[in-house]
Amino acid sequence: MTYINGIASISPQHSFGNNPLDGIVSSLSRKFECIEPDYSPWIDPRAIRRMSKIIRTGVAAAALALKEAGIEKPDAIVTGTGLGCITDTTQFLTRLIQNKEEALNPTPFIQSTHNTVASQIALLLQCFGYNQTYSQRGFSFENALHDAMMLLEEKSAQNVLIGGIDEVTDVTVKIFDRFGFSKAVHGEGAAFFVLSDAPMNAWAEIAGMRTIYKPKESTQVTSQLKDLLEAAETRMEDIDLILLGSDDDQTRNSIINKMNVPFSPPTYSFKELCGEYSTASSFALWLGVMAIKKGFFPNRPQPEQVKKVLIYNPYFNQHHSLILLKAC
Amino acid sequence: MESRVHVVGLGVISAIGKTVDETLTSFENHRHGLGPLSLFDSVHRQLPVGEVKISNTQLANELAIKGSFNRTTLLGIYAARHALNSVKLSLPWRRGILSGTTVGGMDRSEKFFSQYVAGADADFSLVKDHECGSVTERIAEDLGATDHISTINTACSSSVNSIIYASRLIKQGYLDVAIAGGVDSLTKFTLNGFNSLMILDKELCKPFDADRNGLNLGEGAGFLVLVSDQVLRDEALNSLCTISGYGNTNDAFHQTASSEDGRGSFLAMESALRSSRLKPSQIDYINLHGTGTKNNDSSEGVAVQRLFGDIVPLASSTKSFTGHTLGASGGIEAVFSVMSLVHGCVFPNLRFQSKMAEVNFSPIREFKNALNVRHVMSNSFGFGGNCSSIIFSR
Amino acid sequence: MSELKVKIIDALNLKHLKPEDIGDDQPLFVHGLGLDSIDALELIVLLQQNYNIKITDPQEGPKIFKSVKTMAEYIRSHQPA
Numbered sequence: 108m109t110y111i112n113g114i115a116s117i118s119p120q121h122s123f124g125n126n127p128l129d130g131i132v133s134s135l136s137r138k139f140e141c142i143e144p145d146y147s148p149w150i151d152p153r154a155i156r157r158m159s160k161i162i163r164t165g166v167a168a169a170a171l172a173l174k175e176a177g178i179e180k181p182d183a184i185v186t187g188t189g190l191g192c193i194t195d196t197t198q199f200l201t202r203l204i205q206n207k208e209e210a211l212n213p214t215p216f217i218q219s220t221h222n223t224v225a226s227q228i229a230l231l232l233q234c235f236g237y238n239q240t241y242s243q244r245g246f247s248f249e250n251a252l253h254d255a256m257m258l259l260e261e262k263s264a265q266n267v268l269i270g271g272i273d274e275v276t277d278v279t280v281k282i283f284d285r286f287g288f289s290k291a292v293h294g295e296g297a298a299f300f301v302l303s304d305a306p307m308n309a310w311a312e313i314a315g316m317r318t319i320y321k322p323k324e325s326t327q328v329t330s331q332l333k334d335l336l337e338a339a340e341t342r343m344e345d346i347d348l349i350l351l352g353s354d355d356d357q358t359r360n361s362i363i364n365k366m367n368v369p370f371s372p373p374t375y376s377f378k379e380l381c382g383e384y385s386t387a388s389s390f391a392l393w394l395g396v397m398a399i400k401k402g403f404f405p406n407r408p409q410p411e412q413v414k415k416v417l418i419y420n421p422y423f424n425q426h427h428s429l430i431l432l433k434a435c
Numbered sequence: 436m437e438s439r440v441h442v443v444g445l446g447v448i449s450a451i452g453k454t455v456d457e458t459l460t461s462f463e464n465h466r467h468g469l470g471p472l473s474l475f476d477s478v479h480r481q482l483p484v485g486e487v488k489i490s491n492t493q494l495a496n497e498l499a500i501k502g503s504f505n506r507t508t509l510l511g512i513y514a515a516r517h518a519l520n521s522v523k524l525s526l527p528w529r530r531g532i533l534s535g536t537t538v539g540g541m542d543r544s545e546k547f548f549s550q551y552v553a554g555a556d557a558d559f560s561l562v563k564d565h566e567c568g569s570v571t572e573r574i575a576e577d578l579g580a581t582d583h584i585s586t587i588n589t590a591c592s593s594s595v596n597s598i599i600y601a602s603r604l605i606k607q608g609y610l611d612v613a614i615a616g617g618v619d620s621l622t623k624f625t626l627n628g629f630n631s632l633m634i635l636d637k638e639l640c641k642p643f644d645a646d647r648n649g650l651n652l653g654e655g656a657g658f659l660v661l662v663s664d665q666v667l668r669d670e671a672l673n674s675l676c677t678i679s680g681y682g683n684t685n686d687a688f689h690q691t692a693s694s695e696d697g698r699g700s701f702l703a704m705e706s707a708l709r710s711s712r713l714k715p716s717q718i719d720y721i722n723l724h725g726t727g728t729k730n731n732d733s734s735e736g737v738a739v740q741r742l743f744g745d746i747v748p749l750a751s752s753t754k755s756f757t758g759h760t761l762g763a764s765g766g767i768e769a770v771f772s773v774m775s776l777v778h779g780c781v782f783p784n785l786r787f788q789s790k791m792a793e794v795n796f797s798p799i800r801e802f803k804n805a806l807n808v809r810h811v812m813s814n815s816f817g818f819g820g821n822c823s824s825i826i827f828s829r
Numbered sequence: 830m831s832e833l834k835v836k837i838i839d840a841l842n843l844k845h846l847k848p849e850d851i852g853d854d855q856p857l858f859v860h861g862l863g864l865d866s867i868d869a870l871e872l873i874v875l876l877q878q879n880y881n882i883k884i885t886d887p888q889e890g891p892k893i894f895k896s897v898k899t900m901a902e903y904i905r906s907h908q909p910a
Contacts (some may be wrong), residue, residue: 121528156842161551180499184685189566191588196624200545203627204552208478210877213870216628217691217818221567221588229685235702238685239596242588244568248889250585254600257607263626264863285559320572320581394775633887635872691864 109256110309110435112266113176117164118381118391121296123171127397131380139294140277149154154231157214157253159194161274164225164297166231168321169268173232176301177308182264183237184225186253187247187271189385190279191221197278205354216322224272224297230293237264243424245426247271248386249318252430259304270299271389288423294382299388309435310400311416314339328427329362332419339431347413349374349400350391352420362419372417381403388420388428399434440602441667441826442807444660446518446616447482447770448486448510449757450653459774462782463818467756469639469651474621475542484621484651485637485758486500495566500577501617503538505564506654511618514656514766515574522660524670528611531583531823532575533601534658535617538760539567542622556621570618580613583610587603588762590817591724592683593617595765596728596826598659599681607664612666616658616766619679626652627763639758640727642752643736645789650726657767671801676776679810680711686820692730697738699822700724704812707824711718713810718748718826720781723798725752731816736794745794748812749803751784765815769825772811776829780804782807830901841868844851853868853898858891869894882907 116122119139120132132142146163147154149170155163165186199215217223220241228375229238237258243248248271253268275295278429283293303309317331336343351358354376381390395416404412416432443589447454450468451461461468469483487510489497494509498516511534543561551559564570571586583604587596594617601615619625629635629652636649667674684706686699693699708715724735739747753771754760760767775781784798809829816822834848841864854860859871863867869890876882884893893903 136671143652153843156844157867170637189568191567199628200548200624201552203545204549205589208623210874211627211631212874213628213631214867216631217867220590220631220818222590222817222819222821223690225589226685226690226821229687229820235687235699237683238589238819239587239600239683240589243584243586244566246584247568257603257609260607261603266468271685282562320584322563328899351620364491393515405541434689631870631874633873689865690867 108304109259109313110303110306111300111313111396112303112307112364113178113309113392115168115171115175116296116298116390117143117168117295118390120380134292134382137292138280139292140275141295151161157218158220160373161192161194161272162224162227163217165270165272166227168297168299169270171189172299173268173300178266178301180232180237181266181301182242183267184228184234185249185251185267185269186225187197187241187386188224189223189242189244189247189273191242192219193279194276195219196272197276210239230235244385245422246318246428248389249316249428252316255302259302267302268299269302270297271386273384273386275384282422286300291383294378294384294387296381296390299395300392306435310335311396311432312435313412314341314431314433317429320423322427325362332429335347335429335431341415341431346372346415346417348416350395350416350418351375352378352387352391352422354379358421362399363402388418388430391418391420392430395432399432437594437606438663440605440678441662442659442676442773443662443667443672443674445770445773446514446516446524447655447767448487448514449760449767450487451756453513455770455774456707459778461756465783465802467785475623476621477626477793479491479626481634482637482805483651485651486621487655493760504573505543506620507536507538507542507618508564508570510620510654510656511570511574512577514616514618515578515614515658518658518660518715519578524612526669528666529582529611530579530580531604531610532571532580533585533597533613533615534571534574535587535597535762535765536567536570536619537588537590537593538619538622538625539570540565541672541701542620543623545623563796572576578614580614587819589821591764592815592817592818592821592823593659593762593765595769595813595815595823596683598765598825599823601661601698602678602681605661611663613657613661615661616656616769617763618656619654619761619763621652621654626715634641634728637729639786640755641728641786642725642755643723643732643786644787644792645725645791647729647732649728650754651758653760655757655760655763655767657763657770659769675773676827676829678825680707680713680826681824682706682710683818683823685821691818693734693816695734697734699815699820700735700738700816701741703822703824704738704814705776707812707826709811711826711828713826715743716746718810718812719808720811721748722772722811723749723750723752724816725754725784727754733791733793735814735816737795740794740796749781749799750796751782751798753782755785768813772813772827774812774826775801776808777808778804779808781806781808830897833901834897836875838877840871849856851897854896857894857896876904880904
């Protein structure tokens, strides 16, 4: 059993604070940036001075998730990020080129490694436990989630802090556009969770996850979905809400229709709220737990009770992930 | 019952050879691979580096690869193919690849940036496989190992962490065959990055020496083929050794520096010993992380001394041969560790002359074989305090 | 020295400080301002970028960067003509 005991999100929405998602924010441009909090409750000014956005948002979201779970120090910290600390990487590269390799500031180089967020969290918490960072494009967060679930299964940890983090920059927008994704709104965010082997105050549990890499046919996805539901003793008609990582009707229909259900569960395209990025499924997980917790739902007819949520994210049709959430 | 994890295949490419046999010969002859930079132009060309002595064109030709790939991908495919080709698998097992890398496709991305920053019409195809995860996907597709693909980036401990994660997947029954290790190529980005930290030695590095002055950067790839008990049995494979223990911890001291008492390193090694149920006295050889920097070697040395007490096993840093291959170091040194077990040998720590004041032991200076090597420990410690240690047993 | 303090604040991104918050003799590292080894490297870069002074041995850092005053003295005596 994998219980979600604490959640937090910093995203292009008002996703932190007392009334999360109160007033939906729409993207005004191709670059959908986070609404950032005042970091002073969690990060010392001497520490924050070096932190680029991905690090600030990651550290703060981690602190918020731990606070909600009532945990001071997790047994393990596992993060997933697609592009890592891309702002620092491009800053160091740019200076390298402009200064012709002379008199280069070391700080952006030091902060550019993908594991910076996980290590900063460990440093601030003085957490010596298992510490891991995955960077597997559209499966970066799913890798982190799978590792965490295994740690709990192995009984190597009782509480694991996991997170999905990515940041958007002008350069990343240009690059993704060139590779054919010019219709997408490029987003960013940090979503963190405390996963535990005991429910404590959990609102939801992760009932299963499946990933399908470059499926040749949609039947490969539906077969994994059937497998996921069966293993979790759930029927498709029991799903109260589908969070879909696509606003494409064809994608939605290809998975729903093939399940032969008498009606289709309400679906919501979560990327309207967070934009497209490698670890957007982490935002979807946060949103799914929020739906279960608050029973609410932005801009759509509200289901009376949300007990089972299916997240399906077909990231650029290469990385398909399915996550099933159940209310505790 | 949990399966054991068997190493059945190896593949390595570095400054000291493109095969396991070439590598062994280099060790026997004390022939390091450090020398002047030739891969790209740089104002720092005087700094010694451990280049793989093959161009991208030659790599692609040898691999008969169509399409244009970055150097990291080519090196990775080279070593991973060698590893997998040495193992005969006939049944449809679940196969995955777990790779550690820090630079990804940076060798081409930095070329793109030169054009981009100059306002020229930049060639966007150069960044097609920039992401760490993309490199691993190219390797996975080449090997037909796409049932599980993971890329780990925990700085210099990346590929040990990949091997550890692969072991856990096999033990828990999620995977049958794993190609695990890592790859990194030399880039202007990392050369300048480490230079800005002032931890590069202008001469050939001297790991664990009292007068050491820093590290030399290297590149390469090292992969192991790991299988479960069932695969070993059903395919009648030969187990070279097993992965008997491991530890992944965080030093939580500073973003780049290791703690003076080496607490992260100590905890990682101790955790590896505990999970292997071995006593410190049973370790026959330690492949040290030993980068040659004042900070790492002191911190690691203190931790080793504390853990092993008066009887420190034979130990050496093979980075004195290959340079520091960053994310690939754990994978490359895992291959060296298995070689040590299989051939009953230990590798010298080149250019060591005087013992560090903080410790009572010195690394070995000579290649030795005809030894009874049963348990080898390999350490990898990275920026961000990521400390990992792994034990191979025969 | 006030100009140097501005440069230090800028180079080390000490946004929460003003030049008058840094004493001329105040220790910059360990105690006092509590800067670390990364800041020491950044100060080395500051010397090179702003004063054309190249420090090749980072071990010299603790002496030179003890305080703003020692830094200013070093710059005065080492700045190329």
